[in-house]
Amino acid sequence: MASIALGQMRRRPPAFAGLAVALLLAVATLTLFGSLVAADATAPPGEGRAADGPGLMLIAGAFGEIAVLVAFFVVVNTLGFALRQQYRELALLRTIAATPRQARRMVRGQVVATTLLVAAPGWAVGWAAARRFLAELQRRGLAAPEVRVPGTPVATVVAPVALAAVLAVGLAATAVAARRISRIAPAAALTASTTEHGRTGAVRLVAGAGVLVGGGLLLRLTATRTPEEADKAGQATLLGSLVLLVAVALLGPLAARVLAAALGAPVRALAPGAGWLADANLRGYARRLSSAVVPVALLAGLSGTMSIMTSTAEHAATAATTGATSATDVWLRQAELALLACFAAVSTVNTLVAVTADRRREFALLRLVGATRAQLMRMLTAEAVLTTVVGVLLGAAVAATATAAFSTALTGSPLPHVRPADCAWIVAGAAALTVPGILATGLRAVRGPAAEAAGGRD
Template sequence: MVLIALGQMRRRPAAFVGLAVALFLAIATLTLFGSLFAADVTTPASVRETTAGPGLMVIAGAFGEIAVMVAFFVVVNALGFALRQQHHELALLRTIAATPRQARRLVRAQVFTTTLLMAAPGWVVGVATARRFLAELQRLGVAAPGVRVPVIPAPLLVALAATLAVGLAASAAAARRISRIAPAAALTASSTEHGRTGTPRRLAGIGVLVGGALLLRLAATRPPEQADKAGQAALLGSLVLLIAVALMGPVAARVLTTALGAPVRALAPGAGWLADANLRGYARRLSSAVVPVALLVGLSGTMLVMTSTAEHAANSTATSVTSATDVWLRQAELALLVCFAAVSTLNTLVAVTAERRREFALLRLVGATRPQLMRMLTVEAVLTTAVGVLLGAAVAGAASAAFSTAVTGSPMPSVPVVACWFIVAGAALLTVPGILTTGLRAVNGPAAELVGGGRD
């Protein structure tokens, strides 16, 4: 089974690039914080006590909690698209007598192999980043000069085990649909999309939404002196709300696209009408493209607005060292979260657009030209960006309001308008060129051959 998995990976390396990058980032992140924990544990108490402050383990735990959750979110998303790009091949295997168990074993073997390939580079980058992180904390005076990051296998083994556990669990869920239906139906399902969101998924989305609201309420009720706890609860609440967006994405995307589609059809009657029809007709595909954009905007927007609000409400008795440390930690966490969200956005958009080669070929056969298809894709890219930005902004607004209520007593946070526009511009620069670049490649080639041969 491992040999078959390797053959699939060699045949379609593009399907596994995004998954490999996501697994690499997850292993590196877990190794980073595991190494910091190990540095704190292996340092004598007499050395740790030479510096006042919360301690390296507390800082690493508070810093890494959200980053690790986002890393796993990105891994699950990337794995789903890696399997989606192989849906046709897995369906063919089912038609030639491959059992559901064999299909699931093949998927597990791919995840296991890719994770092992990313283990060594992830460990190297994780340890190097941990040393840089510790050096910066020592420069700021919140970590003792004598603390060192030990080169031991424990952080890597923990990172590898946790990443494998998440990857295998996600692969089991992703492969369940293709492995449980009849072989002929599996082949048909590989090129179709269900029109409705299932009841279990809707119920799960509602439950997660309620959980996110409770976390924001918890953040809003923290006293001002517990601003750090309020910030962690608000940031965690924003991530939970984004998971709810992922679960309820098709419904939310269809509603927003319907609202935005009317002016688009009026401004661009031809390409706008076709793009709007495509997005509303394939709400699940649109949701897949929108969620990572919302993740990017929601998390980065929440971090920026919370940081601005905290700076405006800062206690005048805070020491300059504490203030500098807080600012640096927030900037480092923001950079890490943006990196994860950007990887997820690019991977998803490239995968979603690349798998539409047959659709584009059919449109060309009925008379659409390449320039017309590119205009349609441009409108789709703009609409996708707008829907993702709106969903992310709604999450960031709710989380920031909860944090502001705890810190200032008012639900109106301090919004850095210029920085927020940079986030929107960054989302657009990732989304629109990503879709158009992949789309330009997807619309090329002989249309009749692509339609007849199915997926390339």
């Protein structure tokens, strides 16, 4: 199974390249914040924090808990998509007597091999980022000048802990993602691999509903915080928004199909040919649409939550005549936003490129029945716009719900302070990542002889 696993990785580089980047980010994130914790723990007594700062351990914990959760969210989402891309091959293995255990072992081997491949560069990136971040904290008076990041990650306990944690998450995600293909009969697995089920599984719906309720309860507790606990309310708000985004990922096929159906009518009216086909593709392949939409929702949801939280805090401080929030507070929020947006952007680009590249045979079949390359590109443009709008709407719903709780804790009103320019930049950023990524990959996928592509792999 090891040779088959490696062969699959060579045959589908876009999917596994995305998984590799997600795992590298996870290793780097754990190394980054683990190095900061190690720096605080090894500092001489009394020198671990600046006189007027919150402490390096507190900053690393506040940043790290959200960043690590986002990194793992990206890993699980990317891994699930990489597995769906090789669903047909797994089904074929089942028909030639491969056991469910062997299929799961093959997928686990892919995850372990990819993780080990990115471990060293992930450690290097995380360690360098920790040194740079600590230097910025010291320059702003948030950490004592004597604190140093100890050694290299390989020479400390940070490296093995980061690697073990990422491997544990990857293997746990593998067990969940490979569950369906390993449980059904071999012949049924091959038939199922060529189609997409129209209904979302009951287990997934129940899990999504449970996570949604849990996120709502967390945000309700967040709203009971006092204005003096603004920092705790902010971290709880970010955690709550991430929990809601997990619910969006679980309920994604259902939510995406509903929104695509609602938005499809104007698209069909504006582009009767390409718009109709784009709408049919998105609604008919809800799981594929969900794979593309969830990263966009992650980007819009986290960016929107952070931006609105910052503007609400600044507005509340000004209204209370206590002066605007300090430049240091704003910088910390902007740094956290940049880190989270980086994860979401990487996840968005990786997933969209892989989703579109995997449709080469579909595009070839459309060309064989008379579609031109120009018509296919118009169809992809309509799909890209719909994908962006659906993702932004889901992310906006999460951001609105989360920041309402934060605003209630800070000001007593559920209406946060929103800067329209910030929202416009978030929408523009999501569109800039989504539309060009889909079109550039699609342009490459429609090249070459249609007959040859149609006879290739699915």
